[in-house]
Amino acid sequence: MVAHGMNRRDFLGTGVKAGAILATSAALPATVFATPAAGTPRDRQLFAIAQRELAKAGKAIWRSDIVGIADFGLRSSEPRFHFVNLDRSEVQSFRVSHGTGSDPEHDGWLNDFSNVHGSNATSRGAYVTWEWYTGRYGTSVRLGGLDDSNSNALKRYIVMHRAKYAENEHLAKWGRLGRSNGCFAMGEEQFRMALTNLSGGRLLYADSLGLAADGTTVTKPAPILPAQPELELLQPETPTAAQRLNPGSF
Numbered sequence: 001m002v003a004h005g006m007n008r009r010d011f012l013g014t015g016v017k018a019g020a021i022l023a024t025s026a027a028l029p030a031t032v033f034a035t036p037a038a039g040t041p042r043d044r045q046l047f048a049i050a051q052r053e054l055a056k057a058g059k060a061i062w063r064s065d066i067v068g069i070a071d072f073g074l075r076s077s078e079p080r081f082h083f084v085n086l087d088r089s090e091v092q093s094f095r096v097s098h099g100t101g102s103d104p105e106h107d108g109w110l111n112d113f114s115n116v117h118g119s120n121a122t123s124r125g126a127y128v129t130w131e132w133y134t135g136r137y138g139t140s141v142r143l144g145g146l147d148d149s150n151s152n153a154l155k156r157y158i159v160m161h162r163a164k165y166a167e168n169e170h171l172a173k174w175g176r177l178g179r180s181n182g183c184f185a186m187g188e189e190q191f192r193m194a195l196t197n198l199s200g201g202r203l204l205y206a207d208s209l210g211l212a213a214d215g216t217t218v219t220k221p222a223p224i225l226p227a228q229p230e231l232e233l234l235q236p237e238t239p240t241a242a243q244r245l246n247p248g249s250f
Helices: 018-025 041-060 168-174 188-198 241-244
Strands: 068-069 082-086 090-094 126-135 138-145 159-162 185-186 203-207
Touching: 041 082, 041 090, 041 126, 041 203, 068 090, 068 126, 068 138, 068 188, 082 188, 090 188, 138 188, 159 188
Parallel strands: 068 203, 159 185
Antiparallel strands: 068 082, 082 090, 126 138, 126 203, 138 159
16 A cells, blocks of 8 residues: 655655566666657647656656656546547547536536545545456556655556546536546546556646647636626525524525
């Protein structure tokens, strides 16, 4: 289990296969990142974020060729899970679900992050991907939180898995994806790519970036409030005896 109080500089990983992977990773040469010039303005920002987070994570990450970036500043109907391939200087983007506790209105927008047990919310921060295992949703990938903001990921069973509510059919019917219990849930094809591209000690980073393809920042729209009656039409209410004796209770 992950010891509480560890930061990402001290964190060397755990899990069923961690020891074997760490033993082989020690022989790997250090990676020197170039700044990719190709791609959209958003792609170039994603490259920079991936390189920054890899540098912060240090030895907690065993493979630095591909980084997953989940941008929860975009609505769940948008491709907001990015496979950032630093070796090829390319980005592939797909959809991913967020937690019910982060979107109680179920409007497709993430409101808040949480690291609290039982919150069913998405957590912000950097994760290391661990081994595959078979769970409720079939093959899934364990995740270890590297930051204080997601340090409970392992105990909360925050993982990557496939889900029908993340398929295109669900999006076509409801206009947004379904919600998870805080996990990174994807459609079948997208999850197969995650198994290939992100498992085995790679970095997954989640934040509310709101990056549009042209590099601009998307802002969550303000909620539409019901129309309010004109003030002059409001009639003052006569308080009851109970209300007079208990101000603020009603």
